[in-house]
Amino acid sequence: MKILTLFSLFVTYSSGNSINIEENAGQFFSSGHTNNWAVLVCTSRFWFNYRHVANTLSVYRSVKRLGIPDSHIVLMLADDMACNHRNPKPATVFSHKNMELNVYGDDVEVDYRGYEVTVENFLRVLTGRLPPSTPRSKRLLSDDRSNILIYLTGHGGNGFLKFQDSEEISNVELADAFEQMWQKRRYNELLFIIDTCQGASMYERFYSPNLMALASSQVGEDSLSHQPDLAIGVHLMDRYTFYLLEFLEDIHPASKSNMNDLFKVCPKSQCVSTPGHRTDLFLRDPGSVLITDFFGSVRKIEITMETINLTDPIQQVELSPVNEELQIEKYSYADQLPVSEIIHQKPKQRDWHPPDGFILGLWTLILLVFFKTYGMKHLKHIF
């Protein structure tokens, strides 16, 4: 009797579960990504830009806490605040005053440090065009199933971001870099967050698909810093990232918060500037995009005893090269070099010849002058 009830319970449970599994299987691959990367860049040096390093390290901390390993994070810090000789608490970088939270920790791995943080290196990391001797920790080895989080902070202006007080990256360059990444299939979806003055100008020029961007202020507004710590003597964080950190502290790997919640972080009352976002290039609805799709490396694991028929959503993607009419938007690679033409190059020929009239006229004149100078009597010696 008990065995019967248990058995029936088990059957109903498993059948219930199997229905769930079938549904979940559809959701399983809904986001389309299989790995996560993060590129976190602080572009300012000098002690008074402590807050930019703290910004980047706080995002690093959140991203690492939510599961992205150091091998998948490219952390670029333009200056060393933890071991700066003006730091009264060496080997620490605090994000909250009264030293509540040390974002530096024991296991921070900085990949690009100090003067290595340049526009060229940043663009090379993004596009993957690094010299062969670059170690793996300094490369963004993403593929077309990677979701990448890119976080930039520093001093910026309308259309540019300043690197190291000596050079700038413009919004056009950034947009072109992302287009290169798209054409080389280096990302599946990309979330771009920027915390600088007039940060919205940096995402104005994006034109590649699957990009979502957030900025801490609109064009014409400055992003303000949050709070100084009187013991350390500098401002510790910027407002936008401070509230972003507070928001992310509530996220855990299984949370279902989506991007719409992220857009609400730091309203004008808290941030003084108006954060902006851009989702028109993003193919999915932002409400269906989980925070952990970008900030964490959440591997979906469902343990089941059932066999699942992986039906249409998956097969359609696999069959798309065959059934071309099913695909609505077809992306293609950029034109490659016409190698065949280069290999069989013909030798260069001199194609241009001076016109005959010119040669005739010129030499007639020269002969005329010659004979005028030396007299016609010489003619009889020649002929």
Added chain:
Amino acid sequence: MAAPLTLLLIVAVTIRAALYRSSLADLISERVEVVSPLTAWKRVVEGLALLDLGVSPYSGDVFHETPLIIYLFHFLVDYAEITFMLADVITAVALYLTVKEYNKQVFRKQKYALEADRYPLDCLELIRSPKEMFYIPLKVAMFYLLNPFTILSCVAKSTCGLNNAVLSLFILATVKGNVLLSAIFLSLATYQSIYPLTLCASALLYLMQRQYIPVNFRRASFWWFIVQYAFMYLGSLFVIVCLSFFLLGSWDFLPSVYGFILSVPDLTPNIGLFWYFFAEMFEHFRLFFLCVFQINVFFYTIPLSIKLKEHPVFLIFMQLAVISIFKSYPTVGDIALYMAFLPMWSHLHRFLRNIFLVCCVLLTCSALFPVLWHLWIYAGSANSNFYYAITLLFNVAQILLVSDYFYAFLRREHHLCYGLYLKRKDGYEATLVLK
């Protein structure tokens, strides 16, 4: 004198050929002191390559030489080295013949003046004798061929060598008295770079004096000769420009060549005075200063020709020097041409005052040019001010050289009129000052 000249030519050609084969040729052809955007060889090659691709060579800011150069090098681009060596040889031979002819003139005039008893008695030591003048033509040819500036310019395959050849042929034709050839070569030289226009006045003066036409504004024969010469000059210039039009079928060589020379858009550093000024100038004043700088080249023609109307060959020397210093893109090849004339005035050495200073400054500056260029561009520890300072100093030294020779020449003439040991009214020795 043919044998020493031939020997000199062989030595010069050997030096140049040796330098062509060495690795220095590439190094030299990139130095900004030796090539300018007008005269660089790689621009000529680039222009020819563009033409082979079916594009006008003047499209883009690459090629700024005249179409006749295109025609010349279309056939000779594989023999470019021989062409430039030949140009140098022609220049040297032309200068040699010029100086020989000029010496004959000088000696003849001196003989007449002596017979007419026009020299005071105590300046007999200033009279030149054929014996001392015998080696001057060879020295002039040697000064031109063995001048390091000329050798550098030839090895760099700068078209300045061709310009020098045309100019020296013009001077030869003028000194020989051939009006037509002089007009034609002058128009060729003007066609290639505009500045030889100022040599018109000196050529006119010389030819008129040779044909015994009095240089007097009220005489009809004076104006008639000017009309004839101007007609030949402008006519041949017009014919050459039209021929150039027929070569490529378009007029876009006019802004590329003449517009480029006159409006100085390219501010690559060189040994001239234009680049630094125009690099730091506000756009608002650019036209004004452009006019000022360009007029500066042409401005000295009339005063100098009034002062030196008895001595047109010296006037040619002064004009060449003024052109080389104040033109918009000078190179060391231009300097080499007027320096070749210096042995002609070696009899003035007792009146030259600054020659030691000038020599030292010229040598030092020539040595410092590559050093400061390296410090500025490669080491990054100097900046353009350093290089421009040396440029300025170099030009000041050249101006000092030219004005020194001017002073010495005029002083000699003064002594020939008034005697060598001049006394003031109270019996003390007088000094002559150039005002």
